[in-house]
Amino acid sequence: MDVSSYVLLSQEQALRRRLDVAANNLANMNTVGFKREAPVFREFVKQGETTVTPDAKKTSFVLDYGAVHDASSGGFQVTENPLDVMIEGPGYLSVEAPGGGTAYTRAGYIKIAQSGELVTAGGQKILGEGGQPITVPPESAGRLSISPDGSVMGVDGPLGRIAVTVFDEKNMDPRGDGMFNGTGGRELTAAETSLKTGGVEGSNVNAITETTDMVEILRAYQTSMNLNESMSDLRKKAIDRLGRVG
Template sequence: MQTPSYIALSRQTALWRQMDVVANNIANMNTPGFKSQDLMFSEYLAPSKGADSAFPDMLSYTYDFGTKRDVGLGPLSQTGNPLDVAINGPGYFEVETDFGRFYTRNGRFMLDADGMMVTGSGHPVLSTDGTPFFIAPNESRITVAKDGTVSTENGNIGRMNIVSFEDEQALLRVQAGLYDAGEQEPEEATGMALEQGMLEGSNVEATAQITKLIQVQRAYEQVQKMIEDESERQGRAIKVLSGAQDV
């Protein structure tokens, strides 16, 4: 495989990864709190092989070096469920898992068999004291205030720990809408308000993502055709040179 094919293959590989990212966005259009992602590209320049000049010709390859998350607020929708809570503004809910504390924007909560407030995956939602919330069997009226204070008809039981991070792009998205903060230390979120009985939807713009998927697919097909044409050109050149040597 010669240089033009290597350059085309670098572009095709990046397009394949971009297609995966766009397809994942589309698959999560209805996932509460999901943040759309986009692949980031750059140009990688390398000198052509065999160039003896002090200023050799530079070959331009496509290099995808990561993804960027759109942290913009998704649409808030009314559900009427008192255990659905949306963060209107910046911040993340803190939850406890078997692997430590993770963070999420998905506020679709429920009560487990012990009356503990948990996520859909069963992870306890944590208070500012680092403890989960328990609702007694005889408590039926659950209220979540704008500042995250959770109370029932028997009084306050704690305040949800809503945190923010200096670099949201560094958060690693894991399963079930959870984020791993890695080495970052969470800080108390400001400039937000909790909305009880509401959920934050995905911020994926369906039309834009479907259009992008079509564009990526077409670009991939064009690069594939270029690779095939280059392969045919090389084949014809080999035949011509072989014929010349036989003569």
């Protein structure tokens, strides 16, 4: 293939990446706490081996640079479960990750496990201040409440406080299971924490936006295919003319 074919191929790979991200966003539009992702690309300029002038024969390629997630909040979805929470503002709930370590999530489904510990819908332990699980005595199980500052209140007083940690969003890495890995976070104090109970945070995906983006991707891919066919026709005509000259 010549250089023009490689340039078009890099563009088509970028379009496929955009399509994969848009499709994943649409698939998770009803996933609690899901954050919309957007691909990031960068331009790679290659200087030709032989040039007439220093600025001549520069070729521009598209490179996949990664993806970022939209940290804006989703809408409040009422569940009428007093233990379910939505974080109002920035921050993530700390949970015990599968296999050990700490993961972070915006999905605020909370229940009491048979062991008496607060866990997520997936069974991961909710971590309180200092990274410790929160255990609920049997007598408090049916009369538990969560204060706006994250304090878990039993019949005899507070049992702990749900930890909310904030990060620089560039340090957040999606795990693919509704949770994130994060580095360099700061645990918020009670005065800085704001939880809304009785519901959870919905996805921040806008179906119309994602569908429109998918249509634009399809049209761009069709344009790229047409260019590829036009270049192929030009090559055939050039070869045919060279054959006649010979």
